[in-house]
Amino acid sequence: MASVQSLASGFSLDLGPLKEPLGFIRVLEWVFAIFAFATTGGYSGKTTIKVPCEPPLGKHDVTAVFGYPFRLGAHSFDISCNGTPIISHLQGDFSPSAEFYVCVGVFGFLYCTATLILYLGYQSVYRQTSRGPIIDLVVTVLFAFLWLVSSSAWGKGLTDVKWATNPNNVASTYKDCQPGEYPSMGRLNASVIFGFLNLILWTGNCWFIYKETHLHKDPSQAATMEEGGARGPLPHPQ
Secondary structure, three states: OHHHHHHHHHOOOOOHHHHOHHHHHHHHHHHHHHHHHHHHHOOEEEEEEEEEOOOOOOEEEEEEEEEOOOEHHHOEEEOOOOOOOOEEEOOOEOHHHHHHHHHHHHHHHHHHHHHHHHHHHOHHHHHHOOHHHHHHHHHHHHHHHHHHHHHHHHHHHHHHHHHHHOHHHHHOOOOOOEEOOOOOOHHHHHHHHHHHHHHHHHHHHHHHHHOOOOOOOOHHHHHHHHHHHHHOOOOOOO
């Protein structure tokens, strides 16, 4: 209870950091992290093939629905013509790369939320010790690396998903079947783009966080401090 009261008493809202690169880029990271995991995790698509049947049915469309986390083998569709079900499945499991990518996006969003609260409400706490900016820098570098790995992995996974759900490839596994409607992949293409945009943002933000640490010193400031130390303290005006 005392710790909660202490946190509440130490909170002081200051929107000033949003005008600086440190806070402004963090807001962009927060937004693009949402776009990254939302465009992937909320996706649902369908692929269609045309199955030949005896008259009077003729060719009819068979639709296979798939979506996140892209365990395609779990999605079944019926290619029967005479009323007797013939159940088939899409092929491939691309969930590891998709789930890893979404996980990085969700944790990146949560970290951005926490640091924005720290920047805007507890700026004095963030700057009063060297540990705050150092920890922030280490975590930001880690997320930049994770965005690189997860975006690259998901980009390869998306290529495989496109191949496995291409109506031409699906139809080729069944005799006399023809490709039908292609799945819409624009949303998933955007998800990969958002991943690499996050990589750029988190990598660039490392520099601005580095400037907040004791590892970085302004040359003019350092020279002034050394000069002041050599001359001693200035006398107080009479």
